[in-house]
Amino acid sequence: MNIDLQKIQVKHFTSQEDAFEEFCCQIFRNYGIEKNWNNNAEFINKNGASGDAGVESYWKFNNDEEYGMQAKFSDELGNLWPQINSSVETALKKHTNLKKYYIFTPFDKTDQKQGKKDGQTIWIDYVNKWKNIKDIEFIWMGKSEIIQELIKDNHYNSGMVKYWFDKVVFSSDWFNKHFQEIQCKANYRYSVDLNVQTSTNDYIFRLVKTKSALQRYKKSLKELLETFEFLKKYNCFDKIENSSDFEETIISTLNLFKEVLNTKEIISLNFTEDDLNKISSTMSKISWDKDSKPTLPDDWAKHNRYPTLTDAERQKDWDECVSREIRTFNENWYSISNFVNKVNNKNYLLFANAGNGKTHLLCEMVNQMLNNDDFIAVLTFGHYFYEKTLEVSILKQFPEFQSIRELFGALNSYAKTRDQIALFMIDGINEWEFCERKKIFTEIKLLKNEADNYENIRLIISCREEYREDIFGDFSNYGKDFVSFRHNGFFNNSIQALHAFCEFYKIEVPSTPLLSPELSNPLILKTLCEAFQYKRYFPKGIYGISTIFDAYLEHLNNDISNKLDLDADDKIVNEVIERIAKLIYENNGNIHIEKQKIKDAIKDIDINPNWSKTILYNLEKSGLFVINQDYIYVSYDRYRDFLTTKILLQNINEPKMNNTQKLLKEKIELFKEKSYMYYGLIDFLAIAIPEKWGFELISLYKGEKIYSDFKEVLISSFYRSISQRDADALSETTIKYFELLKNSCENENYYWQTLISCVAIENHPLNANYLHSKLSKLSMAEIDADWTQFISQNYTNYFDSDYHNTNNYFSIKHLILPFLKMTDIPFSDQTCELLATLFIWFTVSTNRILRDIATIATVNILKNKEDLAIKIFEKFKNIDDLFLQESLYSILYGIVLFSKNVDKVEQIADNVFENVFNKKIVYPNILIRISAYGIIDYSKYLGNNIDKYENKFEPPYNYPIIKDYPSFDDIEKEFCVYPKGDAPKELYSTYSILSSLQAGDFGRYIVGENLSYYWYDAPNNNDYWGWICKKAYDFGWDYDKHGKFDYYVNRNNGREHAYIERIGKKYQWLAYHEYLCNLMDNYKMQEGWNEVTLKTPEMIDMIEYRSKNIDSSLIFTKGIEAESYYTPKSWTNPNIDSDILFRPTTLENQINWLNDTQDIICKGKGLIDIKAPDNRTKLVLNNFIVQRECSYDEEPTESGYYRDFGMHIRSLFCPKSQKDLFIAKINEMFNSGTNGFCIYYGNNEVLGSSNQNILEYPWSKLYDKELNNITIFQNEDGIENYNTIMENNRESSFYNTYTLYYPHPKLISNLGLRIRKDKSYIWEDENGNEIFSNTLLNYNTKFHNVPLADKNNFFNLITKTDISIIFSVSVEKRLLACDMNSSLPHYHWMYYLTLYELSPDGTINEISHNSFKDR
Secondary structure: OOOOHHHOOOOOOOOHHHHHHHHHHHHHHHHHHHOOHHHOEEEEEOOOOOOOOOOOEEEEEOOOOEEEEEEOOOOOHHHOHHHHHHHHHHHHHHOOOEEEEEEEOOOOHHHOEEOOEEHHHHHHHHHHHHHHHOOOEEEEEOHHHHHHHHOOOOOOOOOHHHHHHOOOOOOHHHHHHHHHHHHHHHHHHOOOOOOOOOHHHHHHHHHOOOHHHHHHHHHHHHHHHHHHHHHHHOOOOOOOOOHHHHHHHHHHHHHHHHHHHOOOOOOOOOOOHHHHHHHHHHHHHHHHOOOOOOOOOOOHHHHOOOOOOOHHHHHHHHHHHHHHHHHHHHHHHHHHHHHHHHHOOOEEEEEEOOOOOHHHHHHHHHHHHHOOOOEEEEEEEHHHOOOOOHHHHHHHHOOOOOOHHHHHHHHHHHHHHOOOEEEEEEEOHHHOOOOOHHHHHHHHHHHHHHHOOOOOEEEEEEEEHHHHHHHHOOHHHHOOOOEEEEOOOOHHHHHHHHHHHHHHHOOOOOOOOOOOHHHHOHHHHHHHHHHHOOOOOOOOOOOOHHHHHHHHHHHHHHHHHHHOOOOHHHOHHHHHHHHHHHHHHHOOOOOOEEHHHHHHHHOOOOOOOOHHHOHHHHHHHHOOEEEOOOEEEEOOHHHHHHHHHHHHHHOOOOOOHHHHHHHHHHHHHHHHOOOOOOHHHHHHHHHHHHHHHOOOHHHHHOOOOOOHHHHHHHHHHHHHHHHHOOHHHOOHHHHHHHHHOOOOOOOOHHHHHHHHHOOOOOOOOOOHHHHHHHHOOOOHHHHHHOHHHHHHHOOOOOOOOOHHHOOOOOOOHHHHHHHHHOOOOOOOHHHHHHHHHHHHHHOOOOEHHHHHHHHHHHHHHHOOOHHHHHHHHHHHOOOOOHHHHHHHHHHHHHHHHHOOOHHHHHHHHHHHHHHHHOOOOOOOOHHHHHHHHHHHHHHHHOOOOOHHHOOOOOOOOOOOOOOOOOOHHHHHHHHOOOOOOOOOHHHHHHHHHHHHHHOOHHHHHHHHHHHHOOEEOOOOHHHHHHHHHHHHHHOOOOHHHHHHHHHHHHHOOOHHHOOEOOHHHHHHHHHHHHHHHHHHHHOEEEEOOOOOEEEOOOHHHHHHHOOOOOOOOOOOOOOOOOOOOOOOOOOOOOOOOHHHHOOOOOHHHHHHHHHOOOOHHHHOOOOOEEEOOOOOEEEEOEEEEEEEOOOOOOOOOOOOEEEEEEEEEEEEEEEHHHHHHHHHHHHHHHHOOOOOOOOOOOOOOEOOOOOOOHHHOOOOOOOOHHHHHOOOOOOOOOOOOEEOEEEEEEOOOOOOOEEEEEEOHHHHHHHOOEEOOOOOOOEEOOOOOEEEEEHHHHOOOOOOOOEEEEHHHHHHHHOOOOEEEEEEEEEEEEEEEOOOOOOOOOOOEEEEEEEEEEOOOOOEEEEEEEEEEEO
């Protein structure tokens, strides 16, 4: 092989020297793999990092021995000897375990003569010199040795010559050209200008380990390590069997997790999914099993905020802390282990139904690669495979390469130089018609075996779902070698996609939400838009897929006829399409039809000699057909299925129905045995037959025995057809089949899925009113036996991209989220009623996220529609499900709080009063009472007359005092059954309610904690535990109805089920909420600790029992990400960039930084007065900024120390006359040197509990008015002092914990502020000018909420008052050792406090600056 190493390509490096170093590192790595060093050593590439300690890369063996290498490049060998010598001496000094040292140069030793010495002699002299320093082996790797490695016939070096020494292959120009070719080949299957991001895009981004995907999991790993260290520190594993082995297993697994996250290569994992689940289960056991619970540490009080706790209180606090840490561990453990199991694979199969956008998805991955530095993507197409072997077919599309080995080798080298993963993707392997289907998988495995030899290559092969079994067999056949996932089109975001398509095609968005699953299919949506683009709107009632496709064909006929000057009424274009469809049908459905055969079939009607003027050419340009050199095929399978169905049914015009049915069966019989190949055709028959003749396809086989697979196809096609056919084709017989087949299908969820897909179609026989008519007749226990279980499990499918975990990709979450996010609901009242009906029925669910999100989405739909809300209330007020009733009143309260119509609020309050308070016994549910009370209280606030209620809505109420408290023994005898012999293990679920109250967290923390401390002379734990337990069973819990569901929910600790609770637990909650009414109405509350006083409970006292997770007056339009401890870069903290602030990393620079009293950090320069993304000037009212010099998973700094700081910006106010006293007091407190004062001084002014609703502030009786008078420091000197904002720390079931900020009540009254009721929750003045806002609610921030004031508007208001605004910037600077266990000396910490004022001229001026040293 004649290779000139001097001509190595620079590629993306800055010089040939850098390129040669990377090239030699790859050679050295491959050299080691060939010698099997990788079996007991790790390869470490320094990647040209400064201070490489004399080696570019090295192999580190398990015994700590190292084999290192150094590469040197120049135009002459003579210039390299001093450099080589310097690197060797450095390596021998820095790498004390070095045993072999390889020196790479582009020269042979004979290439140089230096005086009397040639290169060989010089080499020997140097080796002798080096051996005197340390006697190790030195190996020369010159031109001959390198070429010898390159010519070896192995996978490791394949393609390297092509990549490093061929100017043509793999450059930005190559990939741009590749993308252009992809666009041509994909034709109308891909539109670069119309892209809707899907969950599958995100899934693939995780596979290729993009930076954004890894960031989340590195955070999880960090939390895992911290939690594990805490549990280990306090000996929490000591009572576990083989605890030391358990700890070691966790440590080794965490190290593997870290390795997977930090490399693009595949890591050998020594654990299985079962091993991971066992660790999680053991962790859970620590928190609940009394024999495994860790002992209370003797010094626990030292680590507690309240060191004066009693022993019992310390034990309780310790138990809660352990449970909390274990929950955190398990959540992160599940998240990261699931990620690792998915990404630590090389080969993936992507399945999708016809028209779901496989081609568009993979094309877009290549497009995003061009605009993304995180990964590499190459794509080829199955419908361009014209050879019988996969290798030859692929190489035809990449003629630059002579073999797959060369192609993969070059691609792998390119990926390694960029430290990236390269995706090699094949789209539509089922479209490869020149290979027998049963042989395709054999060819794929050959390709997979070759790809496995290249560390940075991943293989993705897409296939139409209908051909999965035909090509790949069942999961056991391919599951070991491939990770399979599926693409569900726009199922996750169908409404977003609809809006994007309407905008692209310039069509008016429909006034009725199109919830049909078909419209989550990109092809159907594209067809719909193209069919009605000329009208600029969708005609009402366009739901049937046949109607959509027929409209599209009509559009093609009119459009092409107009272009070619043909009479559209002659329908010549339709005739051409029909003849081609007939050829496809007669060709047994094969995709490709010879082009000449088609031309012959239409030559009498498509007669223009000018190719560009032919109908066939224009049909290709329209996207219906794809035409290449020899073949023509229908661009989308779904189009083909539709056209061939029309041909099949075309000539069946028998006058007698029996004859029609007989002919149909005969035609279907021709392909019945291969129904899996003609799945789409049967789908269309299930639609077309009832539309044309009024009977069902499945009725043809009534009373006949048919094999199970075909039966399943018929039933599933029937259910899918319901939402895809014209509503007029739904007869009484259809409804009978719909009910009859409910439990006859392998996947019985089809029944509920179909109802949900039809829910919002006005006048549809199976819309939400049908669902309501079915469910409203049932008892709560009956509802929970079927519907509740379906919706609870199908809120979201955590594995919706992972095929073998589920055959069902139905997800309620993706149906409901768009209605939560809409600012304005653009639908008719009738449609809104249908949607609200469905969403309220979702609230019976035991999935907490679904309940909460359905509640808020319903408020969003019905807000400002008070008459419709009253109608909905009347519709549901007597439904026998208390979960639903709790949500119903919460929804009504949310609607009222948004309402601006005083009269309508009074009307709703009257309804609520009659149904809750004006009863012989006031509604015995504490949550319903609180919502109902809030509605009437708000009506009063608006000025409505409430005297008519005669104070009946004010407590105390009249719940009959409970006297009969059953024992647990009695309950166990009555309700619990222990499985014996062959009895099903699910019988354990009969104990779930009992054990949860007797020994579980619900009994100890939910019930016990809330009821033990506040109620005077109330029954003891065992009494009320027993009553709640018995009441829960009495609600109707039944093993036959609920047992299996509860058993498997209880056993599944996986994250995807974290918010699904047992049905038994639903009844526990309801019993608990009723028992609280007994306490409220019959007992006194205790107040105080030292001097206990008693009081009659008021409604505000019961607010603590309202769910912390739901605020029906807070409608988020954005998601929230978990907040990192370290503050991300943001426009809210300009100039705070750790990459700039913490450079360079020398110790001298670090010490100077620590003591610098004037830098940007100490004074917070530019962090109070900032520019928002809308270019408006804002004042930061509160911000906490934390930065660290290097993250936990980074290499330590060169000094061995790292810097970090915490900064707290706060805004304060006082009377102008007391400003000087106020400032002096703050400085006095700071200079006293109180440890930690600079960050957390004075009261934080937290707004009550997180149970309060945002729109209850500050008017409601449910809001604690005492908080209005909380000051920053005690008012000993008569100084009025306040924070401008109040914190409200919140929890959420469907978002992470977060904080909102409200203006202080005194500012609200002094400035005349009010809150906007438009989902922005901006505080405005009486003229509607914005004053206060939260970045979380008003900007695209997803974490780290910052309260802001609009500077101009705020200043204009303040100048009219007697208020002074002061800003404080308090900072803590630290310099710490990277290794806390090191012997490096400790440095002091520095504290700084800078005060600013909002001056009369509107500027932010510094008042004072102080600092002190600690430690």
